[in-house]
Amino acid sequence: MYSLAKITGIGTHVPEERLTNADLERMVDTSDEWIVPRTGIRERRVSAPDEWSSHLAIKAVDNMLARYPVTLDQVDLILVATATPDTSFPSVACQIQDHYGLPDTGALDISAACAGFVYALHLANGMITSGLHRKILVIAAETLTKITDYTDRNTCILLGDGAGAVMVEACPADQASFIHTRMTTDGSAGIHLYKSDLATHIRGKEIIKNGYMIQNGREVFKIAVSTLSREIPRLLEQTEYTLDDIDWFVPHSANLRIIDAVCGRLDFPTEKTLFSAEYFGNTSSASIPLALQMGLDEGKVKQGDLLLLSGFGGGFVHMSSLLRWTASGRRV
Structure with a gap:
């Protein structure tokens, strides 16, 4: 790319x-x-x-x-x-x-x-x-x-x-920061994670209409783990890099069990992942920048590091992005 x-x-x-x-x-x-x-x-x-x-x-x-x-x-x-x-x-x-x-x-x-x-x-x-x-x-x-x-x-x-x-x-x-990305979508699984607004059904399936977020945790876990375990290798196959080249894996911080399961399937060391949910909870789209900021503040992420960002969630949508960390000149 x-x-x-x-x-x-x-x-x-x-x-x-x-x-x-x-x-x-x-x-x-x-x-x-x-x-x-x-x-x-x-x-x-x-x-x-x-x-x-x-x-x-x-x-x-x-x-x-x-x-x-x-x-x-x-x-x-x-x-x-x-x-x-x-x-x-x-x-x-x-x-x-x-x-x-x-x-x-x-x-x-x-x-x-x-x-x-x-x-x-x-x-x-x-x-x-x-x-x-x-x-x-x-x-x-x-x-x-x-x-x-x-x-x-x-x-x-x-x-x-x-x-x-x-x-x-x-x-x-x-x-440039950006090296390659890969995205996938499985709209058939949308019934497992949603917030009701106007509709009463998702693709013919009745939804709970209470204005809150509704989640089938067991199904979300299975979809997230299987998707990332399958798609991350496919992303890397389209580049000159392997998992061994990744300095930091920054997945969406939904919960630690998902990340542990993905790392286990990929044979990737969990100590090279960044996780923001321990003290901030699952913050959806904000979880990856929060994890990056923590990695920077702790002196883990450095300029030039190769990062693998992976987001997954309601839709179901997934996107993984391989990039170099290029921001510099931090003020003290």
């Missing part, structure tokens, strides 16, 4: 309020001893009643601007990956444009659930490489706790809120 785009900065944000496993023990029939071995999650962040995905997105962008020598000057497109927009319309991307007063800028929300961040990066790379755009602000922002049924002990233990932002800019081919 030919690329003329690179990532030049990253920032993240999570709300202040924490929801621990001990807190959940007082809400539903569960326990820390049950949650941690099955999910790897110890706590998650919860947005305030008057705090929405746009608010988290703006704080993530501000964090990026404070950390890296990038600016919003000449941004000509805003892409926001979110499953929890403040409103169906206007989009979160439009609210970002309004907040920063960016002129001559397109604005678009992307609905790809937990794969949204990788999808947005792919679109940004394609739009810049094609010559249609020069500088794209990519954001993933979620307030999943607002669509969580806290009487459903199998789902409420998983979900948290957070946001991440990256800048993608035009560059010479020898400086």
Whole structure:
């Protein structure tokens, strides 16, 4: 895959309020001893009643601007990956444009659930490489706790809120971040993970219409593990790289059991994976930038590292992307 785009900065944000496993023990029939071995999650962040995905997105962008020598000057497109927009319309991307007063800028929300961040990066790379755009602000922002049924002990233990932002800019081919991507879709499995809105059926199958996220955890686990275990080798076969070349595997942090299972099938060391859900929960599209930020803060991810990003989620949609980490010049 030919690329003329690179990532030049990253920032993240999570709300202040924490929801621990001990807190959940007082809400539903569960326990820390049950949650941690099955999910790897110890706590998650919860947005305030008057705090929405746009608010988290703006704080993530501000964090990026404070950390890296990038600016919003000449941004000509805003892409926001979110499953929890403040409103169906206007989009979160439009609210970002309004907040920063960016002129001559397109604005678009992307609905790809937990794969949204990788999808947005792919679109940004394609739009810049094609010559249609020069500088794209990519954001993933979620307030999943607002669509969580806290009487459903199998789902409420998983979900948290957070946001991440990256800048993608035009560059010479020898400086590009993006190496190759692979995407797949299985719409027939959509009934296993959804949020009801207008419809009462998905492809003829009746859905629970309560406005909350509904998940068949057993089926989601099977689909995620089988999809990534099959598609990651197919992605690498189309490049000059192997799993041994990967410095860091950054999958969507749904839960640790999925990641352990995928790594086991691929014979890939789990210590070379980045996981953000332990203290942030499953933050859907935001989980990958949160994991990347943690890897950078801990001194694990370094400029030039080869990263494998894999997103999977409702749809079912999947996208894996092989890229070089190119953001540099971090401010202290």
